[in-house]
Amino acid sequence: DAGITQSPRYKITETGRQVTLMxxxxxxxxxxxxxxxxxxxxxxxxxxxxxxxITDKGEVPDGYVVSRSKTENFPLTLESAxxxxxxxYFCASSERRGGQDxxxxxxxxxxxxx
Amino acid sequence: xxxxxQPTEMTATEGAIxxxxxxxxxxxxxxxxxxxxHAGEAPTFLSYNVLDGLEEKGRFxxxxxxxKGYSYLLLKELQxxxxxxxxxxxxxxxxxxxxxxxTKLIIKP
Numbered sequence: 001d002a003g004i005t006q007s008p009r010y011k012i013t014e015t016g017r018q019v020t021l022m023x024x025x026x027x028x029x030x031x032x033x034x035x036x037x038x039x040x041x042x043x044x045x046x047x048x049x050x051x052x053x054i055t056d057k058g059e060v061p062d063g064y065v066v067s068r069s070k071t072e073n074f075p076l077t078l079e080s081a082x083x084x085x086x087x088x089y090f091c092a093s094s095e096r097r098g099g100q101d102x103x104x105x106x107x108x109x110x111x112x113x114x
Numbered sequence: 115x116x117x118x119x120q121p122t123e124m125t126a127t128e129g130a131i132x133x134x135x136x137x138x139x140x141x142x143x144x145x146x147x148x149x150x151x152h153a154g155e156a157p158t159f160l161s162y163n164v165l166d167g168l169e170e171k172g173r174f175x176x177x178x179x180x181x182k183g184y185s186y187l188l189l190k191e192l193q194x195x196x197x198x199x200x201x202x203x204x205x206x207x208x209x210x211x212x213x214x215x216x217t218k219l220i221i222k223p
Binding site: 031040041042043044045048050058090094096100101102103104105106107108 | 155159162203205212213214216
């Protein structure tokens with residue numbers, strides 16, 4: 001049971017290039033999230049999705065695009081990468097059960113933009 | 115804003131007890147999560163408090179006071195493997211979590 005996976009785990013790219021980070025979960029969770037984690041900051045929500053074809057902006061959405069055509073996949077695209085997007089990106093998923101909706105995280109993608 | 119505040123770093127001794135505090139604005143959150151994150155790894159779920167009081171899970175306990183905007187994570191019988199960052203997150207009504215910057219816990223022998 002793979003749970004939630006992300007690919008690639010590491011990526012180096014150049015300013016201006018388009019990059020897509022993949023996220024796949026096998027639990028059929030309704031909710032999926034994309035976060036970035038930078039030193040000195042808490043996890044910051046980029047985008048989230050309540051179900052297939054339903055997405056919404058989080059705290060820091062500028063420069064990112066998401067889609068969710070299937071429940072299990074939630075790719076994140078950096079349309080034109082900038083150095084400020086160098087970060088560790090985490091995907092998470094959750095399902096509401098008994099009033100609790102714990103988020104479970106993928107292993108992360110470490111992205112460097114040169 | 116809806117800030118979540120927690121100490122940046124704490125140091126404790128193996129075998130001892132440590133309490134990591136988390137404070138937040140009292141409005142806007144209807145639950146409080148604690149996660150553990152080892153260096154270079156993903157956050158993993160530790161506890162969730164929605165009602166006031168103490169929830170105990172083995173060596174780890176979490177406390178919430180909604181009226182005071184205060185929570186703490188209590189770790190007993192510290193082990194070297196408990197060296198990690200501990201993240202506090204407030205749950206909003208729209209399922210979003212607002213995260214603190216995390217507390218790095220250093221365990222010394």
